[in-house]
Amino acid sequence: MGRLIAWCAALFLTLGALPGIAQAEDGYDLWLRYRPLPADAQARDRARATAVIFDADQHDVQVLAAVDEIERALDGMLGAKAPTYGQAVQAGGIVLGTSGEPRIKALNLPLGPLGTEGYVIRSTVMDGKPVTVVAANSGVGVLYGSFALIQHLQRGLGLEGLDIASAPKLKLRLLNHWDNLDRTVERGYAGQSIWDWWKLPDFKDPRYTDYARANASIGINGTVLNNVNAKADSLTAPYIAKAAALADVFRPYGIKVYLSARWSSPIEIGGLKTADPLDPQVAAWWKAKADEIYKAIPDFGGFLVKANSEGQPGPQDYKRNHAEGANMLAAAVRPHGGIIMWRAFVYQHENPEDRAKQAYDDFKPLDGQFADNVIVQVKNGAIDFQPREPFHPLFGAMPKTPLMMEFQITKEYLGMATHLVYLGPLYEEVLQADTFGHGKGSTVAKVIEGDLDKYKLTGMAGVANIGVDRDWSGSTFNQANWFVFGRMAWDPQASAKQVAGEWSELTFGPNPAVRPKVVDIMMTSRDAVVNYMTPLGLAHLMATSHHYGPGLWVKDLARPEWNPVYYHKADATGIGYDRTKTGSNAVAQYAPMLARQFGDVKTTPEQDLLWFHHVGWDYRMKSGKTLWEELAGKYSLGVREVADMHSAWSALAPYIDQDRFAKTNAFLSIQQREAQWWRDASLAYWSSVSGRQLPAGEAPPAKPLADYEAVSWPYEPGR
Amino acid sequence: MGRLIAWCAALFLTLGALPGIAQAEDGYDLWLRYRPLPADAQARDRARATAVIFDADQHDVQVLAAVDEIERALDGMLGAKAPTYGQAVQAGGIVLGTSGEPRIKALNLPLGPLGTEGYVIRSTVMDGKPVTVVAANSGVGVLYGSFALIQHLQRGLGLEGLDIASAPKLKLRLLNHWDNLDRTVERGYAGQSIWDWWKLPDFKDPRYTDYARANASIGINGTVLNNVNAKADSLTAPYIAKAAALADVFRPYGIKVYLSARWSSPIEIGGLKTADPLDPQVAAWWKAKADEIYKAIPDFGGFLVKANSEGQPGPQDYKRNHAEGANMLAAAVRPHGGIIMWRAFVYQHENPEDRAKQAYDDFKPLDGQFADNVIVQVKNGAIDFQPREPFHPLFGAMPKTPLMMEFQITKEYLGMATHLVYLGPLYEEVLQADTFGHGKGSTVAKVIEGDLDKYKLTGMAGVANIGVDRDWSGSTFNQANWFVFGRMAWDPQASAKQVAGEWSELTFGPNPAVRPKVVDIMMTSRDAVVNYMTPLGLAHLMATSHHYGPGLWVKDLARPEWNPVYYHKADATGIGYDRTKTGSNAVAQYAPMLARQFGDVKTTPEQDLLWFHHVGWDYRMKSGKTLWEELAGKYSLGVREVADMHSAWSALAPYIDQDRFAKTNAFLSIQQREAQWWRDASLAYWSSVSGRQLPAGEAPPAKPLADYEAVSWPYEPGR
DSSP: HHHHHHHHHHHHHHOSSOOOHHHTTTSSSOOOOOOOOHHHHHHHHHHTOOOEETTTTTTOOOHHHHHHHHHHHHHHHHHSOOOOOOOOOOOOOTEETTTHHHHHHHOOOOOGGGGGEEHHHHEEEETEEEEEEEEESSSHHHHHHHHHHHHHTTOOOOOOOEEEOOOOOOSSSEEEBBBBSOOEEEEOOOSSSSOOHHHHHHHHOOHHHHHHHHHHHTTOOOOOSSOSSGGGGGHHEEEEEEEHHHHHGGGGGGGGGEEEOTTTHHHHTTOOOOOOOOOHHHHHHHHHHHHHHHOOTTTEEEEOOOOOTTTTTOOOTOOOOHHHHHHHHHHHHHHTTEEEEEEEOOOOOOSSSSSSHHHHHGGGGGTOOTTTTEEEEEEEBBBSSSOOBOOOTTTTOOOOEEEEEEESOOOTTTTTTOOOOOHHHHHHHTTTTOOOOTBTTHHHHHHHHTTTTTOOOOOOEOOOOOOOSSTTSSSSSHHHHHHHHHHHHHTOOOOOOHHHHHHHHHHHHHOOOTTHHHHHHHHHHHHHHHHHHSSGGGGOBBTTTTTOOBBBTTOOOOSSSSSHHHHHHHHEEESSSSSSSSTTTTGSSSSSSHHHHHHSTSOOOOOGHHHOEEEETOOOOOTTBHHHHHHHHHHHHHHHHHHHHHHHHHGGGGGSSSHHHHHHHHHHHHHHHHHHHHHHHHHHHHHHHHHOOTOOOOOOOSSOHHHHHHHHOOTSSOO | HHHHHHHHHHHHHHHHHHHHHHHHTTTTTTTTTOOOHHHHHHHHHHTOOOOOEOOOOOHHHHHHHHHHHHHHHHHHHHSSSOSSSOOOOOOOOEEEEETTTTHTTTTSSGGGGGTTOOOEEEEEETTEEEEEEEEESSHHHHHHHHHHHHHHHHHOOOOOEEEEEOOOOOOOOEEEEOBBBTSBBTTOOOSSSSSOOTHHHHHHHOHHHHHHHHHHTOOEEEEOSSSSSOOGGSSSSHHHHHHHHHHHHHGGGGGGEEEEEOOTTTHTTOOSSSOTTOOOHHHHOOOOOHHHHHOOTTTEEEEEEOOSSOOOOOOOGGTHHHHHHHHHHHHHHHGGGGGGEEEOOOOOOTOSSHHHHHHHHHHGTTTOOOOOTTTEEEESSSSSSOOOOOOOOOTTSTTSSOOEEEEEOOOOTTTTTOOOOOOOHOOOOOOOHOOTBBBTHHHTTHHTTTTTOSSSEEEEEEOOOOSTTTTSSSHHHHHHHHHHEEEEEOOTOOHHHHHHHHHHHHHSSSOOHHHHHHHHHHHHHHHHHHHHHSSGGOOOOOOTOOOSOOOOOOOOSSGGGGGGHHHOOOHHHHHHOSSTTTTOOOOSSSSSHHHHHHHHHSSOGGGGHHHOOOEETTOOOSSSSHHHHHHHHHHHHHHHHHHHHHHHHHHHHGGHHHHHHHHHHHHHHHHHHHHHHHHHHHHHHHHHHTTOOOOOOEEEESOOOHHHHOOTTTOOOOO
16 A cells, blocks of 8 residues: 555645646635635524525616626635525525615615725614625725625624624725736736736636636725826827727726826827927817717826826926826826826936935925816835835825825735745835824825825725736736735725735635734735835845846946945945935925934834945944845845745645635745845845955855846846 | 525625536537537447547557557547457457557558558448547558547537548648747746747646647647747756656657757857858858757657748848858758758848738748758748738749748737637638649649649648637637637638537537537628728728737837837828839739739729729729728627627527636626727728728717827737
């Protein structure tokens, strides 16, 4: 028998995963993984899910989508199909309904303050029969509530004694796809764009529907289809028809379509000589274009615009400011209820000012000048989606202009697809940062929720990490970043750790042996990447252009801010960017209390130390170590943290299906090797610049600096 | 009740396919679609599939792969798992074994002439018990036999009274991937390359295993991983390690890995000053490189080389000929048993000679000069994978040099992913063409089988149509082209129609209501595309560069042979390329009997008329019509044929799962629209050139010629 087992093992090793499992657990289902619950849970839940009941006269496509989803979920989790529809209440039924229906109204649920998208889930009695009600003021609220109910079941929590009410705190909860029309994805690490423009509008890939389901399940209500570095072609008639086909697929899931608009489109596809926003012909062209789009897509959301940044055209080309540009477009979409999202990520190669200061310099003076259907979209930090940045100084500084948050979900600077980095702690850190805009407690979360400044528009955008890879996001754990973005767009006060736990249960099942370990890995991962890439406030030290791996030594690129040396300013005496009064004085862009704190090396949080200060190598840290010792130690800590993540994952082998286990395991091997590479290359470089030996106890880099400098990464993804 | 049905319909229309079906029938399973057989067939077959029996002492990875596959198939089709392994014979068992095993030897099966890859399947008696034996001289033969047995079951034919023997007629049955290291695929219309080089060798995507299974199931035994327009990087150590990881996955499936080699690699990655094949340093570099590769991949197949063609470097850069180049490489791989496949697809922009003649001119004089581990790879026609071309004149003209066939599976010139074109008839037409090389009956098939000229090496290569699209090939019907390529590489005498029928049964199930209709569609489709794109021997009229849609009018590109007008030579008096004595005399490259036939306009098959002759518009065709009337009629016929294909497919709706039905239906809508466009644009152009009105009864084009000329296709796939 031992021999037979050996043959089995040989077969297994040779051929990989068993067929059934391979097919089943390829990650396509994301967190909508409706696998059979344990037998006891099934028995319990079946009594509470005897039927899906809704007002069949409604014809509300979003309620129909909710019914379909609950059917699918019950079918998968309880192994028994509930009747698809039924108007008559029955015991143990799940009743879906909107506040306009008499039997919902009769329940007197607290729907009033929940707006058009909130929902109530309540265990109650209807017609004398015990039921679970999912109620809302609109179809999409019912849909959101249905997903919440399903997730409750998925997590093994059952349907007893429910009384849940939830409503989103932000109006715009959007993905930004940096997807090009040729299906490449700028900073995309999960394969080609899921939009198969070539075959649209004729062929609507079933994947588009699953995309919409996944987004609706976490409350995302809009998607910008094309790259902010936009082509005018996306505004031509054929591409409008393609976008309309997608909008048709998304509508039942409450997701609106938006487009990135290239500023110079009136010239490129409109035959005009100018794109000056004050030129009446230009305004007329945009108005006609908006009319054309709304004819094809009546619920079109509006335009996202990257203007006068990184070579993109914009109103400044005509000596107009951002507000003049945005307001012209805003007038074009206003008759249709559309909005303009105007990006504040601007810096000019020609501007010698500290890059971190330029967006504030450009936008702060325009506060109050934007039309009321414009919202300014601000990246979380003032540079560009680094592993850690202080929050962007515009937050709290634009009381008369609605600001929305732009997070990056795709990991441009954080190891692309294969490094495991959970972004929840990054988002949370930014959202919980205090701007002091209205005194203490004026967190970024509160700023974007709009209550502090009475914003009419509110929102959060996430640069998507979605592609045609079977698992959508390039790795299982990258799916968590999409998930947590959705959760925090719904509620900017959400806890990263709590969300990680929920994601773990939905993704790997509610096994109590799994959740805490997965959460530990996730919560460690962001500190780890900061430590092995850019500790103590360092930033933008990645290799040129693709941003993969270390490029600390790069100093010969044409523009100063393209070079890592611009950001770290290390020399024999010290390291860091002086943004105090003695330097660029970027600290002055923050509220006075913060400007003082960040302006003083002693009161600056050490995690941001080198962001704000140029500090001597022998500077004494709180730990008592010198900066050089502390810095070296952080890199080594990052490497150890990845090793710990890897062994924690290895210990989960008995609980995770083979395919997903093996993939994450392979990726952690890559990450472990590359964390070591980051540490070694960085320490080799700092050592050479500072002229210092490695601190005692630190292992020397595996290779000489020149070897690290010689590494090249041809054919890298995401460009 | 009617109302409830209406709601159901609304739900259905709104939300698309039902979840279960959508997941199940996305085309990923290809023809290895092990769905449950009808109950009666299951009951019958279960008695003949009680166990899978093999010699467990073997440890032959290919036999283990066969066991795994049969298990998977029985599990799917019979809904009952057979015991995975067992040495003891039992009634109704499926016995797998090689000729070295005593119990197989004792059966006296006719394995002798079947070589290392052939197999026998026989219903017989072993130890007094009825069994089905799958036997071969090697593990891979057992694997091929096992796939044949599985396909027999899939087609509902049961396992009664089997007596099958089969062996491949060609030694090399290879896919050529024109896949680049950045995952773009030249002429690929099914998404990115399936090779995720970035994550290799750490991460072996389970899809690689399924790729190997699919190929083994149709007898493919090798794969060239990278584009013939090669980068030297693929020969560097990191990429060799990546290729080795793939080779490890493919080995249990009998598939060897090959690489395209860039001629100038010794300069680009070797630090040499030259790539002259007679330079000893160059030869030494290649020898060392081959040694390095074989150390990582002991069963590495060898190199494929595109040299001195379309700008690629080659031995002619050093005044050496193709044989001198090939033989130098051949010496490098010979100690390891490797081979060189040297492509005959050569033409030089500098050569004013008829492009169709250049390969023959270059290679014919070298007959007999190639080393014995070199095989010359020749495209099926002398231009480039057109919808129809006469067979390449090199076939039959190189008695002392093994030639292998290169077919294109991807549809570069045939409508890319969305036009339904089954290539079986194209392959068959070429293979059954008579070269008269050894007198009548010397078909191309017989030439490449090698018996006529006693070739030591034989083979067929297919330019793959595989990508990361979920259905692998960009459409369901494109899968049939991969399938028929495998079948014809195994047996160049295979019938395109028979193969179409088998594919239909494996892909859509053995429903007798489906097979004949699907076969009709497939067998019509190749004529249809010839008719609506390039009837009567016309060729290469596609738009510039991407080859999508008509570009008949293009005449201003730098090199003559880049322009469609080079190929059709239409003017007021007539149309066609004079390749007779009065023209380029390309006909003289064929055997004398054919040279006479093709040299005379009256004896030239009308399907090749304008390939060989420049003919007046009023030339009288066999039908009695003028050429102009016949030509116009062919275009219209092509449009009607597509319409017929579309309605035939529509009639299959009740029998095909929703997702695959809808996708093909959407694609047929595209094809119908574009067949009309091809017809209209072509007739508008010919009319303008000839100065003739459309023949009576022919509907005028929908638009003026200028509109067709103005069409552009930005962001097209496959470049």
